[in-house]
Amino acid sequence: MTKIYIAGHRGMVGGAIVRRLQARKDAGEVLDLVTRTHAELDLTNQQAVHDFMQAERPDVVILAAAKVGGIHANNTYPADFIYENLMIESNVIHQSFTAGVERLLQLGSSCIYPRAVDQPMREDALLTGVLEPTNEPYAIAKIAGIKLCESYNRQHGTDYRSVMPTNLYGPGDNFHPENSHVLPALIRRFHEAAQTGAEVVTIWGSGKPMREFLHVDDMAAASLFVLELPKDVYEANTQPMLSHINVGSGTDVTILELAHLIAKATGFTGRISTDTGRADGTMRKLMDVRRLARMGWTAKISLEAGIMETYEWFKSQKDFRA
Numbered sequence: 001m002t003k004i005y006i007a008g009h010r011g012m013v014g015g016a017i018v019r020r021l022q023a024r025k026d027a028g029e030v031l032d033l034v035t036r037t038h039a040e041l042d043l044t045n046q047q048a049v050h051d052f053m054q055a056e057r058p059d060v061v062i063l064a065a066a067k068v069g070g071i072h073a074n075n076t077y078p079a080d081f082i083y084e085n086l087m088i089e090s091n092v093i094h095q096s097f098t099a100g101v102e103r104l105l106q107l108g109s110s111c112i113y114p115r116a117v118d119q120p121m122r123e124d125a126l127l128t129g130v131l132e133p134t135n136e137p138y139a140i141a142k143i144a145g146i147k148l149c150e151s152y153n154r155q156h157g158t159d160y161r162s163v164m165p166t167n168l169y170g171p172g173d174n175f176h177p178e179n180s181h182v183l184p185a186l187i188r189r190f191h192e193a194a195q196t197g198a199e200v201v202t203i204w205g206s207g208k209p210m211r212e213f214l215h216v217d218d219m220a221a222a223s224l225f226v227l228e229l230p231k232d233v234y235e236a237n238t239q240p241m242l243s244h245i246n247v248g249s250g251t252d253v254t255i256l257e258l259a260h261l262i263a264k265a266t267g268f269t270g271r272i273s274t275d276t277g278r279a280d281g282t283m284r285k286l287m288d289v290r291r292l293a294r295m296g297w298t299a300k301i302s303l304e305a306g307i308m309e310t311y312e313w314f315k316s317q318k319d320f321r322a
């Protein structure tokens with residue numbers, strides 16, 4: 001039996017990974033899924049993580065717990081973003097090692113790449129330039145996560161892997177009006193405007209930045225795909241000091257195009273205006289996903305279908321984490 005600890009199982013990505021693993025279990029695969037809520041185990045607490053790992057000694061760890069938020073949250077709470085993420089990664093990765101965990105997958109983010117970098121962004125663009133200031137502290141923590149995994153692999157022979165997701169969305173997302181990412185924020189804003197018959201919806205920034213969106217079920221599938229690649233295949237496609245793998249859909253849209261898609265999905269027929277007093281952030285961050293495609297994985301869920309499904313999920317929730 002394989003014992004898998006999924007850190008962050010109540011989050012959007014961790015939840016999707018658990019759903020996928022549970023379906024495999026229901027189909028007869030022998031898996032022991034270990035989870036703890038944030039209240040049960042604070043991953044920033046070194047002693048608590050040590051005690052948990054020693055008691056459970058999982059075979060595999062999936063690190064999907066993190067301090068996560070959109071452009072405004074990153075820019076407003078930079079200390080929380082760098083401190084909590086560095087602590088979570090250090091504790092989970094180091095204590096996995098001390099408990100003898102051989103296989104681990106951690107999730108980073110596309111914001112690890114320099115803000116002015118050739119598009120689409122290849123894995124080897126890491127550490128070649130200056131980061132986007134609105135999320136630099138978070139990005140530094142995510143880069144540290146990659147380097148932690150690589151360092152344990154080089155010094156101790158572990159098999160700790162990293163995936164770098166593009167902007168994600170889907171059921172289980174955070175729909176907070178200020179602290180969430182753009183896609184859930186706009187679903188909520190356009191929904192409320194459609195319900196109240198408002199004439200105008202304002203989106204942050206110029207509407208010109210481009211973003212690539214990936215449905216969380218695709219992300220969960222990609223995460224397990226990378227985790228389960230044979231070691232020789234993973235190593236043949238990566239390098240010891242450049243070991244992360246991009247995950248994305250391969251196409252991007254402007255924020256204004258996204259707003260029109262969401263307006264259509266929610267039935268909003270009014271005007272869309274922009275607020276240039278709000279930050280645009282990086283103007284483009286499209287992932288180069290050829291490394292993952294070469295190994296056999298590509299995204300399946302279109303943005304239009306994903307938005308419709310997420311909107312249906314949003315409407316089904318009484319309390320959408322706001």
Ligand SMILES: NC(=O)C1=CN([C@@H]2O[C@H](COP(=O)(O)OP(=O)(O)OC[C@H]3O[C@@H](n4cnc5c(N)ncnc54)[C@H](OP(=O)(O)O)[C@@H]3O)[C@@H](O)[C@H]2O)C=CC1
Pocket residue numbers: 007008009010011012013014037038039041042043044063064065066067068084088107108109110165166167168169172173174181
């Ligand atoms: N969402 C996105 O667009 C993107 C996400 N990612 C990465 O994917 C991963 C998953 O993100 P996502 O699912 O969206 O995030 P969520 O915020 O939905 O989930 C994160 C989970 O981590 C838990 N958590 C946070 N801090 C702690 C802590 N100190 N101790 C224990 N648990 C904790 C949260 O619990 P609680 O809510 O109780 O605090 C929550 O369940 C993260 O590494 C993120 O950086 C990367 C790129 C884009």
Ligand SMILES: C[C@H]1O[C@H](OP(=O)(O)OP(=O)(O)OC[C@H]2O[C@@H](n3cnc4c(=O)[nH]c(N)nc43)[C@H](O)[C@@H]2O)[C@@H](O)[C@@H](O)C1=O
Pocket residue numbers: 069070071072074109110111135138139166167168177178179180181182183185186202203204205209211255278279280281282
């Ligand atoms: C996943 C990723 O997420 C963050 O980076 P980001 O891509 O800039 O994230 P975002 O989704 O918040 O914004 C995307 C764009 O959309 C515009 N925008 C319009 N209207 C709203 C709006 O209402 N809310 C938000 N949040 N953005 C809006 C916004 O101005 C920006 O131009 C980082 O935390 C980073 O660390 C990270 O990893």
